[in-house]
Amino acid sequence: MIVALISCSLSAQYSEKKNNQNGNNPAGRVTGSLFDAQTNQIIEYGNVVLYLTKDSSMVNGTISDKEGKFKLENLQFGMYYIKASFIGYATKFIDSIRVNPKSLEVDLGKIFLDEQSIELGNVLVTGQKEMVINNLDKKIINVEKDLTSTGGSAVDVVGNIPSITVDLDGNVSFRGNQNIIILIDGKPSALVGASNSDILNSIPASSIESIELVTNPSARYDPDGSSGILNIILKKRIDGGLNGAVSLNVGTGDKYNGSINLNYRTPYFNFFGSYDSRIMNNENQGNTLRTNNINNSISYLDQQNNGVFKFGSHNLGAGLDYLYDDFNTFTFSYRFRKFGFDSDGIVETSNKDSANQLTNYFERSNVADRNMGGSNYTLSYRKTFDKKGAELTADIILGDFSMNRNEDIVQSNYDINLNPTSNDLEKGLSSNSNEQWTFQSNYINPIEDFGRIETGFKVTLKDLNSKNDYENFDPNSSLWIEDPLRKTDFDYKEQIYAVYGIYSNNINKFQYQVGLRAEQANVDGSEAVTLTAFNKNY
Template sequence: MANTSVKAEVLARPHGWQQAQVVLLTGTVVDKGTQQPVEFATIALQTPSGKVLSGTSADARGKFTFPKVAAGSYQLVVTYLGYAPLTHAFTVSAEATALDVGTLSLSAADQTMKEVVVSAEKDLIQDTDDGLVYNAEKDITNIGGTAADVLKKVPMLSVDIDGNVEMRGSSKIKVLINNKPSSMMAANLAEALQQIPADMIKSVEVITNPSAKHDAEGSAGVINIVTKSTLMQGMTGAVNASVGNRTSNLNASLNGRKGKTGIRASAGGNLNNRHGDSETEQLYLRDKLSTSGDLYTENREIEQASRFDNQDQSGFLQLGGDHDFNDKNNLSANLRLNKSFSDNERVLTSEENNYTTQFQRQFQRDILTEGRNQSLEANLDYTRRFQKKGQELEVLGLYSTNRNNSQNHLTQLEEATTVNYREEADNLVANKEATVQADYTHPFEKWGKLEVGTKAILRQSESNHQLFSASTAEGPLDPNPRRSNIFQYDQNVYSTYFSYTLRVQSKYVMRLGARYEYTHVAGDFISTQNSIEKTFKNLMPNVTLSRTFEQGKRLRLSYSTRIHRPQIQLLNPYIDSTNVYNIRYGNPDLDAELTHNTEVNYTHPIKTTTVNASVYWRQTNNDIGAFQFEELVTRNGEQIIRRNTTQRNIGRNAVYGLSLSTTTRFKQKGQVGVNGNLYYTSLQSNALQKTSAGWMYSLNSNASYRFLETYSVQVSGSFNSRKFDLQSRSTASYSYSLGLRKEFWDKKAGLSLNIENFIGGNLTTRNSVYTETYVQDLLNRYHSNSWQNNYNRVVRLSFNYKFGKMEFKPGQEKKGIVNEDKEKAGEIQVTDPKAPATGKTRRSNSKKKQ
């Protein structure tokens, strides 16, 4: 096939489209030989003379839509790399309300391109049936960063300074990698996100109301991180390197495909450092009775200051491959190894004053925590396609292990001079997980499609914590049985589901489904010889109704039920008393929480602007949340007030919200997006006899522009309002970034400079806690203010280089997330790298018919 250039030009006022009855035009593009869909095929709508009126591209099922076509004669020109162009003439009658042009079959081209450069301009944010997609590879401010940096810019998501992720104000989410669960993500999400280079991420899918096919885990929804891959023939590779004051990384990838077999490999490493300081003021007011029976208030105050310096190193190796035995059978496999090291130093100084008894105490704790983590993930995926298009069976097996060993070294100095306490702690956490699932899809010629499946997840976890302590600098370290524990935990989840989707006249979509999950939990405390055993049986319905109007407008109503099971770190009763005034431990009696999600979504395209608005309601009746209380204890012969932080099923949590996003494009050279989320949270706990309610919101925006062909600039920013729960409040946080990029060597290489939070280097947040408890009918009041200062200025210089040659040949389309009824506008440019660099491309006006 000769070198061509095809550009789908979307006109603001297309000829013949005004003041007339319009119809919805649909069709499907398939490979003539295999009858498989041709995803991303470009479809240009033209007049019979060849004038381009509009353009779009096919989705993962090969389907395309033109929402507004007036009566008259037209032709469709269908093109895709590796295929010969196809021209299809048709007529829209004045009486028609909708027209399906049927199946358009593309034939393989006579020749194969030796080398091509593909540029596909996508919107940074795209709407889908279940949520949205953030095309991370189009955001140059992500280059050289980590997955945590990427998620900060995704609408509906927020990431705090510690790397904790929330969706619409909730941290109870499920994170997938390429639609598959990851033990690395489940064990420690914040740490795992730091280990994934942003350069390897293609897009992030936010699914607010997943279908019944998805696991029900994750009360707020699902985040799917999609990594880069290729189906093209030949061999390519990429090298990405960055150096910065906070994060530096180096990673490389290699992709190859010959005939029916593809292989891929990637490896990389990351260095990350974070430092800052914090201050805490704690005030205790405790009613007491004097010996004479008079009531008075004991006043105690504790002031603490902390400095921390965290150093993290991580590396990974990933291998994968797939093979098409024929056009109906495919087998793929993937293996990933991760390893990380961390050294976290902290100096904690404490001063306690009892203004009633004039007691005063000062001491300092030097704390070093060394962490070592390694994990392995392997999966095998078999897909069987049948004669009927869209009918397929997929069987997946997955196995993962994760081993985390941390050692804690603590030295306490009284009056900052004399060592009067030491402790050494060794904590080993080992997780194993095996998954087997089968999914079957059966399309009906006129009645939509049916999806059914079953799944089994077997999890084993063990936590072995041993602590040794001494009361002098040189004394022997003796075992501390009270603070040592071995905890074994098994969680098995068995599920089955069905989901039925019906589409009527390409305007109406109805999806009905249900998922049943049976969960068995068993835990043994070896040290104390206690055990727990629980069973959960949950039937979770799912329904989505949508209506597509002219000009691409769409209204969607959805309801789903989700579940959130407590992880082992919330169940483990091990006591963390690194801070003697504030201890933390898990609660093995936690129950899983069930959440009801309802959402109404409306999408309205206006020329080059797309507006997306959602109204949603989320309610959990047995919400898992932090619970804090105070108690008076004796330590080393002295009475101190100690705060306890644990978890409880605290009660009802209802959230009512509105999210709004807009994206505007500027003639394929730039775009501006603004996203906001406003929600009202109502918390009510009968057990704590407390209620709390109020408004919260988040905003993020981005703007990008490409100029002089090889230069681009992008700015982004985010703001998260104050947050609260039943017992605490925290202040707002924000971040902003600026990215500059220069491409060279025929756009095979690029140099990027990214700076974040360059105006103010430190981000200060405050957290306030207020509790009241009665002990023997006497009131105990506690109030705490904590300030944390994080050095948040980031400067990062990145270089990336792509190499190798690829040949585009018709082949089997691999399965992915299908976003049906989604119009994809953009351009695909094919240029000959050996041709003179004129900055222009040629437009193909081929009218050859097949």
Template structure:
């Protein structure tokens, strides 16, 4: 029944998408059949560009009636720029010549006499939108930050690219964005962020977001949109906001591309290349990247357990390393069917291999200073993953350039497998262990999306859209204990788990925008029908979840000047439980701190409001704001302790989370020497739950700063610092985290190449400390990355780059 419903919905959406195009084709065919051209003369000519007089391939030539500009005939020039219009009825016409990247040209007073068989128009010269050059040039960059009505647009310039190998490196330089210890993005220091790539969910590219971001080369990115109070157009998920990573879409004629090689310490190397080709209506692009990575860490944990009759104390200390390599490949093509219809298709493939090892010493004391239990746990693990994604997009433009219909689709399938081996050493025989964990995961997903934008008036626009997303995930975790007598591994069904997960999301949204000379308004509503199916196969437990959510949004702006405005935004967000949070598999890789999923999680709803001012110009600007986030059923991780001193961590709906404060971002050019951008905030965070006996409230502050300095001899230096201040978390507080990076670069080969030297985490200060205090335990924990990253990068760009685009 579920498959039938899926096919019906898919067929309906595809019918909606394709009907306008099919109707256009049918009408055009019928018209052509009923009104054949009368025999007439021929118009011939050749299209060239100024000032080189090179032939312009595949230009569109339209023949219009002189009296009413009605379309009579049309052709496309060949590879040599030559065109022929046949069967032209005698009369007076206007010739219109168009091609992407060139100014539209109108040739008036084209006359075809009754007795004429051939009219030679000779050479017709069209002018590029911006003068094309035979080499890469440097021009003034766009303003880094652009404040739209419901988002901030961060343009990725050459300075950010020169000091970034992948998208993870870029995100750390974006105002209000940071990364946690696992590489997941945060907005204003909080997780639960939805990450999109070209408006599509990032999980279409794989299941592990940090790996995806590390795989994407930085030089494929055009801009990053950050939405702290997103409009109803965007995904309703993500309690903290939405980040949309927009990749470059080449409109450059000819061939261009680049390559990048980065060599680093601790086996952190990266290589990537990309190439684009466009001729007339057709364009193709391809990219390939690969990297190896290595990171070492250390951790400690100290916990007093009060739940038993006598207080026990646990002390842990250890170290470990994560190593891996991944590859990412992308091939895409785009084709302009005509002036108003275009298609785009592509394939992405990624693979990832990782290796982990850790050595953790555990000591338990019942009497201070006297160790009653002591064991060392060694872990060696490996994993492999792959993901294949197909996408197809269609765009139809109407007479008004802002009047358009778009259809996007993606199908993704992938999987991962892994194994971990645990050896537990102790002088106490009962604590000795040999264990094995085998993992297998398979997933697939389908995403269909359509948007229709209708400019009702020059200042009023209606946008409606439909979304559907279906995904499935089969996860098998098998755990084995080694029998010391037989030497074989025996299956442990108590902690093994086979987990099946399916979800289907059907969404419709509508936004209405109205602008006047001073005021702007965008109101929207998003309706989502969400269906979730959970099958705990190993214990024969299956259940379904269904709910309907409404996500309203409102944004109002008031212009104060040419580039300044006031803004008031509101949005309701929903955080639906992820599959990993629901999976009840018990992770015993650390037997004193086990983790499990919670299949009873409910969605979290958050109200977000923001009032701000912005003033951004080419030389810089700033955007201060007041913000507020409120959730009364927040999803957060809770830790409980049993009588033996073993903690269990899992996600739960704990109660109220409330944060409010002041934030500002800014960018500023100081002469031709210094460019600054950054953000900062002061805020109060509160986590309160009567059921969980939590009441944490604290003031905090955080911010980041990027500085780019121009030095003599084409050298440029950069520095980045970020500080996330202490904040309230469930059951305790997390201390502040400070990170500092620096780099220096030099342009070479007439600015076609760049060589740069970068150091990340200069002071080895990327450490995370937390204190938890409850009625049953008190805990202090510490985790630190112990290797700074140093790399030397060479980047080379080739081909024809239009001066109208960003030179980066």
């Protein structure tokens, strides 16, 4: 019995020793400490990684403690090497580290790392703008990457803005009110006197970077836009060297759009230029059925209309920035816009009695073309200061716009058997010319622990002329006879002088601003046909 117990004990000890030799129950450990080779100072949080020599596979890793010491435990028997590293130091390798039953613990002692200078390459940090930024008096909508409006015009972009609606004729309204001012880069549009619809249609969506919707206009802005102000910010690159972008778009419904933007930047000058063009052809069809009941007398109106609408535009812009120093910049820019609307349509009208019998029939065809063009010259100055947010700006702007419209109308009359009886010919001629000078300056000064002060002035000089002529064709004399009752020739001159001041601040999360604006307006108008005139000063 005693012999058996001794035999079992010896067998168990032999088995444990054999297992340790095979490495099945590892107990090896590698220790050491990291120091700076030049200063002999402790290196804390240094990286120490242990690799197996035979296949360079990573076995274990750790970091040095506050005394520079590190410890790698529970290692199997074998050959290893260590890689020690830290930011700003050259990586150090220590090989031929053997862990076996005779050397279960290996102390590497002090490991000295040498400092190393590393030349870093350029670092490019990229990010994306917020889609919508809300400020105290305005909302900024970044639409540069809005793919839903690609190939369209500013009308399509504006139509995607919440609270803004655009009807079928392109008229823009904010919360149901169409009294909106449209600015381009914070300045009046080159299309002085044109409708908001015409202005937005002339701007391709591809050239827009962002739109500022001023929902609560401050005293800085003209009081005309009581509903709001749309400030369209156009793209303008400021990268160094020569850069540019070219785009071509083809859309369904016979729509085509192309643009090119170029920019060349030197240490003191920045040259920029752009050109874009849009072509759009639309066909329209419609049908109107109306029942009239007048004093129990029933009649019907049936209208069929077919037409083609064509639009084309060309926009050219060029300019330069002169960067005098880090605080002063002078800019001159020129922008030219030319676009036109052509339409060709016919309306077939049938009048019928209560028995649905034809009582009258005629066809009215309309061929019209409307061409508009405008130039805008801007000289600007901008000065910044060491104080963040403080700036002084000044602008001199000349806008010149003209519009011509020709319309030919032919009404063909028929009897109830649809036999032609007569033709009525009418012609409409319109021409508008508008010139506007703007002189303005604005100064912003944020004062610590006091608030933000803004002040400035604006002078606007307008000179507008509008002429309309209508002529009817006389078949007896084969001459076009002018219609004096519809003829107009109107001149309008306006001078507005304005100064303003604004104070803004915040109390915790509550922001507020107060402003005061004073204006003097001198208006002269005259109508050459009726020989009437008026003058207003207020």
